[in-house]
Amino acid sequence: MDDIPVAQRLVDAVISDFPDHAAGTRPVHTIGIGVDGYFVASDVARTYCIAEHFQGQQVDASVRFSNGSGSPVQHDGWNDVRGMATKFHLKDGAATDLIAMTLGEFFSRTVDDFFAFTTAARQTPVKRESPWQKFLDMLQLKQPLPDPYRRQTESGDAGTLAYANGHRFAQLGVFQAGMIGAPVSYARATYHAVHTFVVTGPDGIRRNVRFSWQPVAGVCTTDPTAAPVDKYLHQELRDRLEQWPARFMLMMTIGEAGDAIDDPTQPWPAKRLRVVMGTLTLTKVADDQAAAAEHISFNPCRLGPGIEPSGDPILHARRDAYQESCQRRGGNSCPLSGNSANARSANAK
Template sequence: MSSELAKSQISSTIVDAIEELKGTHHGFRRAHARGFVYEATFTPNGSAAPFTTAPHLQGSPVRATVRLSHTDANPHAFDSDRSVRGFATKFHLADGTNTDLVMVNVERFVAATPEEFVDFIKAAKADTDAADPSVPHIKSFVGAHPTVGPALAAAKSVGIPESYGTSQYWAIHAFLWRDAAGEVRPVRYSWVPDAGVVNAADSSSWTPHHLTEELRSRLPISFVLRVTFGEPGDPTHDSTVAWPDDRRSVDVGRIEITAEAADQEHWQSQVFDPTALVDGIEVSDDPVLAARSTIYAVSYDRRSHQR
């Protein structure tokens, strides 16, 4: 079996498993179903230029489109829920191409491989069907995959942000930067809010779409793009494992989100793909990252055909 066929099959299996766990909502993404899209400008500060030839990280401001989202598959999920939030960015380059950066407000993923992710979803489904508060299937899964425990704990305990503009977001996966001389360095990304990280003290009175409504009065908001450089031995293949806190980090630019995008329907139909890269940035050996483009393609095909 070819690697591409295998990737397509496991991607379909993942989407199937998500649909079995969460159900389907016609026309919506299989995850991050409800989001809102914004106009933005990213201004690099030049600090990345010695380490990557990526055009949007050099010196000139770049127009961008940002989608902020609730990660649930249910588009009617409440913003008051304790849930992971998403921050997806599409940078619009001068040559007419785009490159994407997809982040969430937890630092790790809950599976190291696509196959593990299928097992995780099936365990969650088994516990949901059993309505067992001791969640024995998830406990068994974590026992078999010890690095998943901290990632799952972080996802379950993530704070409810006061605003989309007061949460930090991470790209989860490692990427590779290549400089003009060809030297390659592993990196990880995060968006750090200029307003600081602030969680809600009480979300009980929120409307279902509170975070989107709140942002209308808060705009503009801004974030620093922080890049952390890996050292030899830091895993690039496993998104369940965080790098040590003492790794070198550099702030390489700032994004300002200024207004709601005019054509929400158009942007809701678009894909933000973390493997849509440019020269100077490459995917790492993370198998979950490698599979995401195909997973998104399967999801896009199903939602665009109203399945």
């Protein structure tokens, strides 16, 4: 096992959680849709970061919205973490990526934690807890198991809840994931980049920050008491963009002394300063979905000058795992860039 690269083990571990996973597809966030748009930075963005896309000019952007599951079956109405991966197209063919999801905090601090979590999250036959068991769970301050959906035969909920009950650091992320619901639209959810990044301003000041996308249309989820619909998110987005653009504000939260920098399971205090860094305008669903949703490559460590990854071990592990995933599915990879030693090393190879 030690002879197998960590990136390969990470991808294999995620795939193992979904018995029906289709070879040649993303290990998670398998079902997705690509959208075209552009980003314009706010007037103050350039005072905080020298990155090219924060200087005020219009920058083309490619966005892929997705469901979190690694299953090839589209269950839009099920409780699930949704993804929003954004590629900012810069000069001379360069790019910067920002990968975000509707989960506010992650559930693993280290790579070893992640392997343990994926083992716990393996799919098992679903079971419906009795009302008495749900009551006992609540008395013990445990989250009861959710009732299975119609036609749902397997789930990882029992394992993830058991893992969270035994690992305090995972509790916030697992609880959020269990209560997140289903959005009425991909354009009506908040997406968090989860990890801490380091931005450099024109004055040379370096700041620890976290990014999130806030929908201008507001957040709205489906009725949890109604029967879930299998497929609606893709068509809803097509219909929405045929009438008017969808917009997101890019928010940057600035960390302070004592905030968790290298641990994505820990939230920052709500009183931290937040800066509007710009507006993303989505104009249409991409014409070529094979290129815009299936073959397009994103990587959380593909960062241009002015933005660097923090020392978060999960963030650095994702860098190589995303490259591994891209190679396995024949994605259109592009070079990693940025100021970090890891990125410079990758470019030199």
